[in-house]
Amino acid sequence: MGATDDATRPEPGRAAGAPYAPGSLLDVLGVAAVVLDKEGRIVLWSPPAQRLFGWSAGEALGQYAARLLVAEEDWDAVLELFGKVMAGTEWAGVFPARHKDGSTRLVEFRNMRLEDRHGDFYALGIATDQQVLRVAERDLALSLRLVAQSPIGLAVMDPELRYVMVNPALERIHGLPAEAYTGRHVRDVLPFPEIDRIEAAMLQVLRTGTPLVDQFIVGRTKAPGGERARLVSYYRLEDPGGHVLGLATSVVDVTDRHRAATEAERRLALIADASVLIGTTLDLDQTARELARVVVPALADVAAVDVLDTALDGSRTARPEDGQPAMFRALAVASSHAPGAAEAARAADPPGEIAKYDADRLVARCVTSGKPVHLPHVTPADIPCIARDAEAAERLARAGLHSYVAVPLIARGEVLGALDLKRTGNPEPFGDDDVVLAGELAARAAVCIDNARWFQRERATALTLQRNLLPQRPQNPVGLEVAYRYQPAGAGGQVGGDWFDVIPQDGAKCALVVGDVMGSGINAAAAMGQLRTAARTLAGLGLDPDQVLQHLDRTANGLDQSIATCVYVVYDADSARCCVANAGHLPPVLMCPGERPLLLDLPTGAPLGVGGVPFESVAFDLAPGDQLVMYTDGLVETRDEAIDARLRVLADLLDRPPLGLEETCDLLLTALREDNDQDDVALLIARVTPPSG
Template identity: 60%
Template sequence: MGLEKRRPQQADPLAGAAADPSGLLDLLGVAAVLLEADGKIDMWSPQAEELFGYTGGEAVGQYAAPLLLHPEHQDAAVTLFAEVMRTGRRWAGAFPVRHKDGSTRMIEFRNVRLTDSLGDHYALGLAVDRVALRQMERKLALSNRLVSQAPIGLAVMDTELRYLAVNPALAAMHGVSEADHVGRGFREVLSDPAFEGAEALMRQVLETGTPVVEEQVVGRTAADPEQEHAWAVSVYRLEDHRGGVLGIANVVVDVTDRYRAARKADQAQRRLRMIADGSARIGTTLEVERTARELADVLVPGLADMVSVDLLDSVLQTGRTALGDGPALFRVVAVKTAYPTDAGRAMVPPGRLTTYHADHPASHCIRSRRPLLITHLSSGDHSRIAADSEAAALLARAGVHTDMAVPLIAREKVLGVMGLARARNPLPFDEDDLTLACELASSAALSIDNAVLHQHIRSAVETLQRSLLPQSPPRRPGLEVAVRYRPAQARDEVGGDWYDVIPLDGDRTALAVGDVMGSGIQAATAMGRLRTATATLADLDLDPARILTHLDKITRELDPYIATCVYAVYDPHRARLHVASAGHLPPALVRTGEQPRLLDLPTGTPLGVGGVPFESTTVELKPGDRLVLYTDGLVETRDDPIDERLQALLRLLAPPDQSVEETCDRLLRLLRHPADHDDVALLIACALPLAPS
């Protein structure tokens, strides 16, 4: 079985030599008729068969006038034909033509004389149905008017994205004339990098044929290079009647107003979110530095790339604004940058005292009590916002291009200033940004002023509290005593905890630890009165239970205060401790060779309640034994059960291999959290052998 030889395929001799034909002539159906000099039909095209109804066999050899024209028009047609043949001038016009089916149609003619190589003349007639031609003309005219008068941008581009035609609206949008568009590529006309995505979109439409409708594009054109504009762009592929790709059509609608309105709405929502965020996050404590850091955390990176918060040192020291004749003295309390940058090294670090030159934005704000907005910083302007020339160079290197300074004012008092700058964010600060910064500054300034006020009040109360406590415990026979007082942290006021070591006759010593419920100056004052009363009653040499009874009566006179207290008297000669409690946590006893334990005392009721008698208990306290008295701030927390915390205290007391001073420090370090909300009084007494008289 042999293989059949295949004839090689004949190549198209015109392939690659001729361009693809246009479909316009096909749409018009142009008929061609060749007439001899005497008017006889010599050639008849297929389009003529469709237009007139006669086949080539029926028409060729016939005289055209009798075949196609009504009798009343034949003479005029013959005269025109003779004129064309005689002079060689072309003629164009319309004649009513008789169709084979008997109907009459108005046909548009174009007649020209042709001469062959022998010098013989012929007439070439081109004919089109006038109705079809008028429809095409109306469509073209309508299309031209729609394109030229449309308020939206229209463009036709080839497969290489070169402009073939644009309308005036699009030329105005681009700031490039219609003539300068033609033949140029899309990215030649629109060079802004923002249009790279639009170019990729067009190539995708060319490749897939899937149209894209109202894709938003934002960029700058030569028509308005200083401002961003927005357009809704629709792109679809153009194909001929055979499906060949001709290019793309581009429909562009300017939606800048809508875009800017949407952006303003987004900015308004962002401002509201930042204000709400600031309300929730700024001022969570009564600590000045922390409040300033909270303000910086809200501003960066939402509004600025870098922020500094500076307060007047006079405000921090005295609570008052004191501006002398010289430059204002600031203390930097918070600095934050959105990312590592040289600008960070140009900013004065937190905690540092500094002054600024007279033209610095901070100096301007302090003097004028008004914010300062610098929308654009040129290369030589950075010295205006920098502390010195080196800082100016760092700011310029970091790309800082816009700056804002806003005073911190509360209760008509200037507290300081916050400075904001942008580098990586390309947008300059505007009036809306300034309004937002001022709103946040106003809210934060009130929180900072409250924190400053609290700091001064707390300092005064703490000073009062410490002045009411013994400065150092006296040395007593048979006892080694260590005491500690720790005030509550900055978020809370000083409380009413106290301790006392009171010498008594016969080498005896009274030990007391108490806690007035409440905080502030009133609690500290009540504590001072109770401590004074305790010392006075101790001189009466009363039993501890009787001492508490008298203190209860005094406390009731201090209404509405209530206090807890442990009062004990140690006799070193008998190694006896007499102790009574008024609603206080039980003391801990640490004895060599035994596990630390809490003394089992009648708890009693707090001082100020009244009506319940107190009881004294006697405990042996031999040399080497330790008694630990404390207030609830040492062991109580908001999250842990009190029993677990008391067990933790006992574990830390065993074994007693440290001095009483070291034990005090250890308990405070391991039991007390830096943010604890209560103050602490701690007293540890260790029994010692009596020295010989």
């Protein structure tokens, strides 16, 4: 390998085959060699000896070693030891030696006899400063214990990236014993998919000498617990002379930290999703379903959103008293694909049905106390307290329910219900962090649910008012057959101020009215009722359509919801004449047998309530079979299509073989209102009948 070759390449200034520069433990210890002849005179004096004792070779050679290096009171002991060594006995020990400067220091000696080829004997003394030796021994011992006891995984590799040593911490991190490493290449030991990147990083450090610190690696090891996360550092090892000895690695197991960070990111992402995905409409059931879908499977295998029945009937005191049963309406249930999840979901109440939970049930306890209920480990004895009845308890037991959480849905200080969470396939129990997260999601959803229920209540009130203000089954006037529809906005929209009316007049006349008060809600419905009443009163006076609109314009000026559009038609069956005036409304469609439907070309006029703008009546004849289609803008308007294009669609739908009036109403509402129910629709169709007799 290239980097290994670089690491072992001869250093600058050293010829191939020449020894490496010094750099070993002997240099650190400063080992000195001294040779004595059989008389005890110094015959060899090494440079380290000069550094150790202070005497130069010129000063030491030829001197009696005992007199030069030993205090006078120790001469006898030294001579005795010298005699034993010359007799062939090796000796090692610590002895006080005199320095040239007069000081005395303890020196560690290793003495032995030497013999030359002539049979002469010499004494060899190897000496080192005991203090230096003890420091080296201490440092070595500390290094060994540091490596052995360090919680950080440590390894040493040779320049070929073969393991030389690993410590126990690395054995635990990788789940491999030391013998599985020693002598083996890193590629043969580490099972990580990113081994190419790891090896390249090691070779780079060997080549450049620049350490790489805290390289983040995630992967499976032989250690239990699945995937592990580690911070790995690499640095090159060199001896004091700069010779590359190999590579050292340190490995810190950061699995817990990595999992905590990953979990925190997941929770933040879940909360972010909840803020976007929950409360997209003001429909109560839809909001509950959105909450259930957000928490499954991200937090639970099964989720149920149960709202107190009293919270839906208008009561502000929704929470049951302590010890009292709770009546819930299940709004949504969701399950994951985890084992048992579908079975556990079937144990929940069908959405929309009311279920009674006794006071000992955990969900009842949750709403009564207004606090979460947390069972990390569900036992068979706990399941009856979770299920609504014995059958549901059996289902939950079969599903493998093992962990449970219920958190209250609280909005504006009122307990509305509970979010019920279960785990069946996910082996991890709900932890305290899961309870906090569930509470956060429930709090966000509770506000949306509260908004939805109040909107639903207001919408129901407005719708009731609207329906009561509209005509109740108007009769066919003279000479006409009529059909009509009123359709409120869908669940996401409010009730508006659309209306229609069929008003008999004196003789063979009748008035047909379709109008739309701008805005929505109760105010719009109330304004519509006032305008309809005014129109019926004015119709009884027999005024022309433009005059009626003039009076309605003044009436609209006095209303809170002051802008409205209206088309007013008077039909005289005796003359078969029709007179129409328009106040900013979409034009009626005239259908004559055998001809293409025609949008009436009427003066547009200003909406009612603008004031000061005159209206104009237009008259034309109608024949038997002719139809007049009058409608509000909710039938045709959309957000992404031009109104002209939608009016052409309306005309195309009417341009077909004749249908009954009721069938025509159904056709228009079905075809034009699909995915377009954000506004109310009032629809009135009148067909001229043949004269009687």
